[in-house]
Amino acid sequence: MSANISIDYITHTFKGQSEPTLKDIALRIEPGEKIALIGRSGCGKSTLLHMLAGLLKPSEGCVRIRGHQVTKPSAKWNMMFQKPSLYPWMNVRQNAELGLVFNGQKDPQKINRLMDMVGLKDKADAHVQSLSGGQQQRVALARSLATSPDLLLLDEPFSALDAFTRSSLQDEVAEITSKEQLTLVIVTHDIDEAVAMADRVLIMSANPGHIVGEMKIDLPYPRNRASASFSQQREALMNRFESLVNDHVPHSSEKNADAESGNATQAAA
Amino acid sequence: MSTPQPIVSDSLAAPEGGFDWGQLGRFMLSRLGYPIIGILVLLAIWWLGGWAIASNPDTESFADFAPAPAFARLLELLANGYVWEATTPSLIRIGLGLLWAVVIGVPIGVAIGLYASLREVTHVPFQFLRMISPLAWMPVAVLAFATWDGAIVFLIAVAAIWPVLFSTAQGVRRIDPLWFKVAKNLGADGFQMLYRIIMPAIGQDIFAGIRLAVGVAWIVLVPAEYLGVTSGLGYAINDARDTLEYNTLAAMVVVIGVIGFFLDGICVSLIKHFSWHHEG
Ligand SMILES: Nc1ncnc2c1ncn2[C@@H]1O[C@H](COP(=O)(O)OP(=O)(O)O)[C@@H](O)[C@H]1O
Ligand SMILES: [Mg+2]
Numbered sequence: 001m002s003a004n005i006s007i008d009y010i011t012h013t014f015k016g017q018s019e020p021t022l023k024d025i026a027l028r029i030e031p032g033e034k035i036a037l038i039g040r041s042g043c044g045k046s047t048l049l050h051m052l053a054g055l056l057k058p059s060e061g062c063v064r065i066r067g068h069q070v071t072k073p074s075a076k077w078n079m080m081f082q083k084p085s086l087y088p089w090m091n092v093r094q095n096a097e098l099g100l101v102f103n104g105q106k107d108p109q110k111i112n113r114l115m116d117m118v119g120l121k122d123k124a125d126a127h128v129q130s131l132s133g134g135q136q137q138r139v140a141l142a143r144s145l146a147t148s149p150d151l152l153l154l155d156e157p158f159s160a161l162d163a164f165t166r167s168s169l170q171d172e173v174a175e176i177t178s179k180e181q182l183t184l185v186i187v188t189h190d191i192d193e194a195v196a197m198a199d200r201v202l203i204m205s206a207n208p209g210h211i212v213g214e215m216k217i218d219l220p221y222p223r224n225r226a227s228a229s230f231s232q233q234r235e236a237l238m239n240r241f242e243s244l245v246n247d248h249v250p251h252s253s254e255k256n257a258d259a260e261s262g263n264a265t266q267a268a269a
Numbered sequence: 270m271s272t273p274q275p276i277v278s279d280s281l282a283a284p285e286g287g288f289d290w291g292q293l294g295r296f297m298l299s300r301l302g303y304p305i306i307g308i309l310v311l312l313a314i315w316w317l318g319g320w321a322i323a324s325n326p327d328t329e330s331f332a333d334f335a336p337a338p339a340f341a342r343l344l345e346l347l348a349n350g351y352v353w354e355a356t357t358p359s360l361i362r363i364g365l366g367l368l369w370a371v372v373i374g375v376p377i378g379v380a381i382g383l384y385a386s387l388r389e390v391t392h393v394p395f396q397f398l399r400m401i402s403p404l405a406w407m408p409v410a411v412l413a414f415a416t417w418d419g420a421i422v423f424l425i426a427v428a429a430i431w432p433v434l435f436s437t438a439q440g441v442r443r444i445d446p447l448w449f450k451v452a453k454n455l456g457a458d459g460f461q462m463l464y465r466i467i468m469p470a471i472g473q474d475i476f477a478g479i480r481l482a483v484g485v486a487w488i489v490l491v492p493a494e495y496l497g498v499t500s501g502l503g504y505a506i507n508d509a510r511d512t513l514e515y516n517t518l519a520a521m522v523v524v525i526g527v528i529g530f531f532l533d534g535i536c537v538s539l540i541k542h543f544s545w546h547h548e549g
Contacts, residue, residue, distance in 0.1 A: 055450060075456040085447040089469040089545040099455035101465070129546075147455065 005029040005052065005151065005183065010061035011208075012047060021047055022058070023208035034177060034184040036198035038191065040245065044209025045187040049153050052185060053079040065151065075099050075147035082156045084136035086128040092139050093124040099147035107146075114142040117176065134165035141173065145180070152177060154186040158193065170196045171222045178221055191241065195234045196223050205245050212244045312336055331515050339519035346517065352524055355505040359494065360528075362418065362501065363486055366425025370482055373426075374433035375475060379467060381434075382441025395434075403428035403489045407496070417497035421490075428489040432481035440474025441467060472543030480536035487529045 005028065012022040022044045029035055037045050050056035051063055054070045054077070063070040065077065073079075078099075086095045097111045115121045118138040128136060137157060144152060154173070158166040174197045177184045188194055194201045198217055205212045217233050224230060319335025322328045333339070346352045381388045406427050410420035444467065452466045494503025502525055509518035 053454060055454065073454045073456075075454070079450075079454050081447055081451075083447055085445065085451045087448065087466070087469070089472075098452070098465075102452070102456040102458075102461050143455070 004031045004066060006064045007048075007052075008061050008064065010048070010051060010058040010063070012044075012051070012056075012058045012060070020059075020208045023210050025061070025210055027202065027211060029183060029185065032178075032181050032183055034174065034197055034199045035186070036194035036201045037185060037187045037204060038189060038194050038201060038241065039204030039209070040206060041189060043204050043206035045189075045204055046155050047209065048204075049079065049155050049185065049187050052151075053077055053153050055079065075103060076149050077151040077153060078144040078147065078149040079153040079155065080137075080140055080144050080157045082159055084128075084133070084140040086136055086139055086143075088127075088129050090128070091124070092120060092126050092128055092131070095128060095139050096142040096146055098143060103147065111142075111146065114145055117145075118142045118172070132165075134161050134169060137161065137169060141169075141176075145176070149182065151183045151185070154184070156187055156189070159188070159190065166193075167196065167225065173197065174221050174223075191234060191237055192225070195219075195230060195237060196225065201237060203241055203244050213240060215240055330513075333515035334519050336519075338516040339523065342514075342516035343520035343523055346520055346524075351505075352521075355500065355502050355521065356524065356528065358498075358500040359490055359502045362421050362494075363425060363483075363490055363532075365422045366486055367429050367479065367482060369422065369426035370429035370433050370486075371475075371479065374430040374478070375437050378434040378437025378475075378478075379441055379463075379471075382438035382471075388438070395431075399431045403485075404492055407493075411496070420496060421493045421498065421501075424493045425486045425489055429482035429486045432485065433475065433478040436474050436478025436481065437471060440471030443474075444470050469545070473540050473545070476536060476540045476543055480533065480540060483532050483536055484529075487525075487532065491525065 007025055007027050007029075010022055010025040011020050013020040025048065037048065039045050047056065051058050052070070054063075054073045057071070070077070087098070090098070093111055093115070096114060097106060097108075100106050100110070112121070112124075115124050118141055120135060120138055120142070123131065123135065128139060131139065140157075152173075158169050161169065170193055173184070173186075176182075184197070186193070186197055195217055201215045201217060202211050203213045203215070204210065215237055217237075219229060219233060315336050319332065319337075322334060323332040333342075343352075377391075381391055403424050406424055407420075410423045410427075414420040414423060448466055448470065449462070452462055457465065490501075491503040491506060494501040495507050498504055502521060505521045506518055506525075509515070509521060
């Protein structure tokens with residue numbers, strides 16, 4: 001089962017700050033959707049993702065997953081970060097099964113399957129510090145998947161990897177989430193990553209952080225980065241981003257942006 | 270202009286040229302040679318000191334301090350069991366003192382490492398208490414404890430607690446905040462966070478603190494054992510002085526140094542064991 005998420009008018013002001021970091025964010029995410037959240041560094045993407053994960057409480061509004069308000073973290077919605085954050089005193093397998101250990105449901109066969117899925121079957125007993133960055137991120141992926149989450153939240157998870165490792169991991173995650181019918185929200189500042197992975201891209205603008213528009217990406221998986229249609233979508237998204245984020249004056253042009261959003265989605269389709 | 274060198278590395282050339290004695294020599298020197306040189310220098314200074322004492326008529330009666338009589342006496346004391354008799358009670362006191370320091374210091378260290386407010390509240394009192402010489406607690410210890418042994422263990426614990434506590438707290442503060450976030454997200458409760466994440470993360474810091482604590486405790490032990498007790502290394506030193514057996518006194522000093530050295534070695538290997546900084 002997957003999640004449908006509704007974000008109901010979230011506004012967030014960090015302690016000690018006068019201006020809100022996020023303002024009036026409202027959106028719905030359908031079960032099994034793959035969402036990319038793009039925006040400049042510092043516009044509040046991570047903050048929003050932390051709220052989806054229940055790791056941060058919004059000062060106003062709330063997040064609901066299948067109707068239930070998210071108030072604390074849960075293994076049902078799992079977050080991955082730019083750093084793999086593996087525990088160096090555990091081997092690969094122990095890292096991957098940590099969520100199961102916490103929930104008292106160790107399942108060695110499931111871990112074997114996951115190790116196979118992320119291509120680390122022969123590294124299960126290795127020291128995590130002996131793995132490459134891409135392999136470490138694969139362990140983190142296996143760890144996130146082990147607790148069978150409905151929702152995978154990724155915060156720029158591949159931005160520290162080299163281009164080849166990055167694109168193969170993007171494809172793998174897109175494939176796994178399709179196969180397991182997971183809902184995916186990936187935060188990125190990489191247009192290519194958004195086009196490679198998402199069905200729908202949300203564009204975020206800063207000061208205060210809010211969503212200024214969106215674009216559907218209607219391409220089959222796995223996506224061929226060399227195809228003409230990929231380049232078209234990429235260019236369309238780039239143009240949308242430029243027009244929405246660069247020209248965006250907070251609030252006054254909100255209506256404008258929404259209107260444009262409709263046009264560009266049509267143009268892209 | 271230099272002539273081009275053949276592109277053959279030493280390690281490839283070695284089998285043809287036979288065994289690399291130079292390398293073995295350097296290895297032996299670094300592993301054994303330097304410590305032996307250090308020990309010889311120490312012995313030489315000791316010997317010179319002994320010679321100076323013996324040749325001065327005013328201090329002649331202390332001549333047994335010199336290495337030769339001291340080592341002769343040490344062999345006798347090892348053979349007749351006196352060394353073990355004196356060492357065992359001291360090691361028990363050290364062990365109990367350290368145990369208390371760990372049992373009290375580690376939980377407090379974890380707490381002040383985790384909670385900034387607790388750290389602020391305790392900062393002044395802890396820095397104040399830490400600066401008091403453990404030996405200054407002696408009158409308090411004597412009043413507060415029914416037995417001399419209890420008082421000595423207390424003094425050792427008072428000395429040993431600070432390095433354990435501060436090293437633990439520092440270790441907790443160095444934990445990557447993402448480690449907490451990830452564990453929370455995976456469903457860790459407070460207890461699991463403590464024993465699956467925090468404790469393994471700071472194992473090496475705790476033992477680094479214990480290593481410092483052993484150093485301080487071992488120094489405090491001897492003067493503490495000048496108190497009422499009639500056993501232990503400190504008592505043995507005091508007794509040897511009172512009975513003017515300077516060779517025994519010097520022999521016991523050697524024993525104290527050697528045991529301290531080994532205790533430190535044990536701590537170092539424990540730190541290594543609990544360290545997760547493996548490369549490769
Ligand atoms: N814990 C915090 N306290 C105060 N300000 C914060 C905190 N976390 C993030 N911010 C601020 O909120 C804004 C958005 O941050 P973030 O969500 O990390 O941006 P992004 O992920 O889009 O780069 C930034 O200006 C950042 O400085
Ligand atoms: Mg971010």
